[in-house]
Every structure is written in structure tokens, then in C-alpha cells.
Amino acid sequence: MPCENYREALIEAAAADSAPSGELRSHLDACASCRAAFTEELQLFAAIDTGVCATANAEVPHSFLPHVRASLEIVSASQRRWTPFLIFAAASAAIVLTVFIAARPRRAINDSQSKQILEARSGEKPTTPDRGGAIRSPAIVVSDGSHQTVQRRNSLPINSASSSQLEVIVPADEREAFARFVHAQQEQSDVVVAVVAAALDEEDKPPIMKPLLIAKLVVRPLEPLDGEATDGTEEER
Amino acid sequence: MQELVLIQPGRTAEKEFAQEAAAAALRREFEERLTECGPLAYRVARGVLRNSADAEDVAQEALLRAYRRFERLRDRSRFRAWLVRIAFRLAIDRARASKRREVRETLWSQSAPRPSTEDLAATSEFQAHLDRAMDDLPEKRRLVLLLAAMQGHSLEEVAEMLGLPMGTVKSRLFFARKQLAEKLRCHAKTIEKR
Numbered sequence: 001m002p003c004e005n006y007r008e009a010l011i012e013a014a015a016a017d018s019a020p021s022g023e024l025r026s027h028l029d030a031c032a033s034c035r036a037a038f039t040e041e042l043q044l045f046a047a048i049d050t051g052v053c054a055t056a057n058a059e060v061p062h063s064f065l066p067h068v069r070a071s072l073e074i075v076s077a078s079q080r081r082w083t084p085f086l087i088f089a090a091a092s093a094a095i096v097l098t099v100f101i102a103a104r105p106r107r108a109i110n111d112s113q114s115k116q117i118l119e120a121r122s123g124e125k126p127t128t129p130d131r132g133g134a135i136r137s138p139a140i141v142v143s144d145g146s147h148q149t150v151q152r153r154n155s156l157p158i159n160s161a162s163s164s165q166l167e168v169i170v171p172a173d174e175r176e177a178f179a180r181f182v183h184a185q186q187e188q189s190d191v192v193v194a195v196v197a198a199a200l201d202e203e204d205k206p207p208i209m210k211p212l213l214i215a216k217l218v219v220r221p222l223e224p225l226d227g228e229a230t231d232g233t234e235e236e237r
Numbered sequence: 238m239q240e241l242v243l244i245q246p247g248r249t250a251e252k253e254f255a256q257e258a259a260a261a262a263l264r265r266e267f268e269e270r271l272t273e274c275g276p277l278a279y280r281v282a283r284g285v286l287r288n289s290a291d292a293e294d295v296a297q298e299a300l301l302r303a304y305r306r307f308e309r310l311r312d313r314s315r316f317r318a319w320l321v322r323i324a325f326r327l328a329i330d331r332a333r334a335s336k337r338r339e340v341r342e343t344l345w346s347q348s349a350p351r352p353s354t355e356d357l358a359a360t361s362e363f364q365a366h367l368d369r370a371m372d373d374l375p376e377k378r379r380l381v382l383l384l385a386a387m388q389g390h391s392l393e394e395v396a397e398m399l400g401l402p403m404g405t406v407k408s409r410l411f412f413a414r415k416q417l418a419e420k421l422r423c424h425a426k427t428i429e430k431r
Contacts, residue, residue: 015415041418048417049386051367056386058283060276064293068275068300069268075301076264 003027006034014041267307270316275300277317277387278324284383285328286335287368295331299324318398325380332372363424370420378413385410 006027013020020028020038028035170178278299283292303320310319371379384395385406396406 011415011418015411015418017414044418044422045414047363048367048414048421051364052371052382052386052417053388054364055287055368055371056280056284056383057388058280058289058292060279061289061293064279064296065272065275067293068271068297071297071301072264072268072271072304075304076260 003031003034006031007037010034010038010041014038014045017045263308266313267304271300274317274320278320280387281321281324281380281383282328282331284386285325285332285379291331291335292328295327296324299327302327315400318400321380321384321398325376329376363421366421366424367417370417373420374413374416378409378416381406381409382413 006024009020009024013024019025028038168178275296279292279296282295282299283289286292286295299320302323303316307316310316371382374382381395381399384390384398385392390398392403392406392410395401396403399406
């Protein structure tokens with residue numbers, strides 16, 4: 001049994017794998033039980049080191065490196081095969097996304113902005129009764145041209161919503177400016193703003209095909225002339 | 238006869254050839270390191286798992302992972318340390334997973350798998366206790382202990398490999414051995430008495 005005062009120092013000296021020095025050295029020289037305990041500790045640490053070394057230095061199987069090389073070959077082959085497809089797919093997705101982001105919101109914003117401006121202003125103006133007696137606002141809806149028609153306020157209604165609004169075909173890039181122009185005109189006076197499309201050039205007009213007029217034909221037998229025989233003597237003349 | 242080469246649109250054939258050459262060079266460089274460091278990865282995994290088949294699996298996975306990321310490794314001289322960390326991490330994860338599985342299976346069957354006669358013969362009683370004690374070591378101490386015990390690794394090399402100061406390596410090694418000794422002292426005495 002080692003002396004209690006030196007027990008911890010013995011263990012630490014053995015764990016540090018260093019020779020005891022100073023006071024511990026002199027005590028070990030004097031105390032046989034501590035010397036025996038120190039020897040036991042050294043044996044224990046030696047056994048631990050041997051066990052750890054056996055674990056840490058296990059023999060590598062001969063098949064290990066060839067297996068790894070074969071796996072590497074498979075991995076690099078699959079990388080080569082998939083890389084172009086992945087790049088192509090990523091590029092396609094990026095293009096589609098860019099187009100979607102660039103195109104979609106602008107159109108929605110333009111439509112909503114122009115409609116907001118016009119419809120907000122139309123609420124401020126006095127309403128005018130139309131022929132049918134219904135109260136309608138003098139709103140003008142700026143169309144993107146998809147309808148290809150100009151609906152006048154009092155024209156035959158296609159549906160209830162569009163029948164009360166005037167639609168004007170305006171190029172997409174001039175829609176906002178046109179909306180401002182209409183708004184300015186409506187603020188200055190109550191004169192109805194009429195915007196008409198420019199007349200088509202002569203050469204742009206479609207050719208008008210007039211129907212062929214043929215006078216009514218009257219078919220009647222010829223009257224025989226005087227002295228003319230009816231038995232073919234006319235040929236002689 | 239005219240030779241036709243099919244290339245992808247927007248890329249020249251030269252670029253493709255250059256990329257292939259670069260990939261081949263990278264592969265050669267990795268294979269050189271594989272010969273040098275592959276056994277180290279295996280031993281680290283084996284030291285944690287103490288099972289050849291599992292260790293081989295884990296080391297292979299570590300090497301493949303390293304290969305996939307090898308291009309992104311800036312300092313190639315750190316490859317050894319990098320690989321050791323990957324292998325150690327994967328081995329620890331595998332050991333934990335198998336421990337959980339073992340607990341689950343034990344709960345189901347109410348009987349732990351009994352070691353075979355060969356296992357008993359191959360592993361001495363002390364070694365079995367040592368293995369269990371090593372499992373309980375903190376990961377940092379365990380890695381230092383394993384690397385320091387590997388043949389051909391001085392403490393300076395371990396410190397360099399792990400990017401640690403020499404004093405830290407010595408301290409971790411000291412406490413690891415001390416902790417093992419505390420757990421094994423009673424078993425050593427019991428074995429000695431027999």
C-alpha cells in the first residue's frame with residue numbers, strides 16, 4: 001500500500017512516462033511499498049500502451065486500396081456522365097427563371113398602375129347619365145391591344161363591365177404616359193377627350209371588291225328582215 | 238475521311254480537353270496521396286471501431302468524400318490532417334449508430350449477442366476492458382492517443398497534423414492515459430491475482 005501523500009504523485013509520474021525526480025525520487029528510495037506501487041503503475045501504463053498500439057496499428061487488408069481505387073473510378077465516371085446534364089439543367093432553369101422574373105411583374109405593374117391612375121381619377125369626376133338612364137363614369141380603360149377593338153361608351157354592350165368603359169389601344173410603352181395625359185385633360189375641363197386612331201394610309205387599306213353589276217338580259221328572237229328567206233339564203237348575202 | 242467531333246454548344250473542344258486534362262491531373266495527385274494516406278485512414282477508423290469490415294467501409298467512405306472535395310482543398314499539404322479528421326468523424330458516427338442499434342436489438346431480444354470462441358481467443362480480457370475504456374474517452378483525447386500510438390508518428394507530427402500546439406497534444410495524451418489507467422487499475426489487479 002503506497003503512502004497517501006505520494007499516491008497521486010506516483011500515478012502522475014507513471015502517466016507522464018517520466019522518471020520521478022526530487023522529493024518523490026528520494027521517497028521511493030526510502031519506501032519499499034511506494035516503490036512496488038510505482039512499479040505496478042508503470043506496468044499498468046505499459047499494458048495500456050501495448051493495447052492501444054495493437055489497436056492503432058492494425059494491419060491494413062490487401063484488398064483495401066484496390067477497392068478504394070475501383071470506387072474512385074466509379075465516382076469519377078459518374079461525375080463525368082452527369083456534369084454536362086447538370087450544367088445544362090441549371091442553365092435552363094436559370095434562363096426560365098430570369099425570363100419569368102423580368103417579364104411577368106412588369107406587365108402586371110403597368111396594367112395595375114395605369115388602371116389605378118385612371119380609375120382613381122374617374123371617381124372624382126361627376127358621373128354622367130347615358131342614354132339608358134344608368135349612371136356611368138367617364139372612365140377610359142387603356143387596353144394593351146389584345147382585344148383589337150375599340151369599344152365606344154354607348155356601343156352595344158358585350159358585357160356589363162366593359163360596356164361602361166371606353167377602351168383605347170395604346171402601345172405598351174406609352175400606356176403610362178397616355179394615362180397621365182388623359183388625367184391632365186380631365187382635370188382641366190369636363191370636355192370629353194376623344195382619341196381616335198390614325199387613319200390608315202391608302203396603300204394600307206384593304207382592296208374593296210365591288211360586285212360585278214350586269215344588266216338584266218332580255219332574250220328574244222330576231223325579227224326577220226324584209227325579203228330574207230328563212231331557208232338559208234342568208235349565207236348567200 | 239473527315240473526322241467529326243461532337244461538341245456542346247457554347248463550348249470549344251479545347252476547353253473540354255483542358256478540363257479533362259485538369260481532372261486527370263487531379264485524379265493522379267489524389268491517387269498518389271491515397272497510397273500514402275489510405276492506410277492511415279483505415280487505422281484511425283479501426284482504432285475507433287475495432288472491426289476490420291466496418292473500418293474498411295468507413296475509411297473508403299472517408300477517402301471518397303475527400304476525393305469529391307479534393308479540388309476545393311486550398312492547402313494540399315494539410316491533406317493528411319484533413320483525411321484523419323474525416324475518417325475519425327465518420328468512425329465516431331458509425332460507432333454511435335451501431336451502439337444505438339445494439340441497444341435496440343438487445344431490448345427486442347432481451348439477450349445480448351454473445352461473442353464467439355474466436356473473438357474470445359483473439360481478444361484478451363484486458364484488451365476488452367481497454368477497448369471499453371477507450372470508448373469512454375473524450376473524442377479529442379482519443380484521437381491524440383490513437384495517432385500518437387501509430388508507428389512512425391512522433392508527438393511533433395501529431396501536433397502538426399492536428400494543427401495543435403505541442404503542449405496541448407502532450408496534455409491530452411497525459412490525461413487520456415491517466416483516465417484509461419483509472420478505469421483499468423482494478424481489472425489489472427484482478428487479472429494479476431489469477
